[in-house]
Amino acid sequence: MNTPTEIIRSFYDKLASGDARGALGLMAPDIEWITMWHYQVNGRGPERVAEDLFKPLMAEWSSFAFVPTEFITEGDTVVSLGEFTGVHAMTGKKADARYAHVWTVGDGKIARFRQYIDTRAVAEARRS
Template identity: 75%
Template sequence: MTATPTDTVRDFYTKLAAADAPGALGLMDPDIEWITMWHYKVEGRGPGAVAEGLFKPLMAEWTSFSLVPIEFVTEGDTVVSLGNFTGVHGVTGKTAEARYAHVWTVKGGKITRFRQFIDTLAIADARRR
């Protein structure tokens, strides 16, 4: 049975929660476009660019973090996940709790595009000393 776009996105969050970065990156199309609202910027395209521009700096800045999807809305190849980011900032020790909306495009079982919308004020407050 072929995975639906929602199955693929759920699998991504499951792999992140299990600290399986290679598995999460493996769900991405080689030409994935990754768009964020944070100070992390993914330059270029592809899983390697996501690892360098997002995963590595995110893991370096936050001593712990989780993304917990609460709801999924799917229309064709597009999946919107609504959920909560919780993280402990490595320098300030403050906890951030931020609501997010992630918009995913999945084609042929691979994530081809990601767009992030998040409560950036909650993140900024945790980063502020």
């Protein structure tokens, strides 16, 4: 059985390798996804995350990565600290934004996600 930290590491690994379907497969059917920037997931479930987050994120950024640098785990809660880097497709500007992601894992699936990110760094890259 995978630990909560292993499940979250696997999520980031799948995203980094372009395996969005595999990342979505790690989510509980009723996952709650909360972000602190302009991508808002309306409703619950992997399909909502794909439609309201993954698709717009891939359309807006010509390249991007979420690179975790530290994991802090307490029970089923995993906090990952890291950096979002990306090149905005319209402006060509690069974003370097530190983040904290708070994950809750239940029954071997990601049940909840909360994001805290340097929204100013992201907004600067989006600004023409």
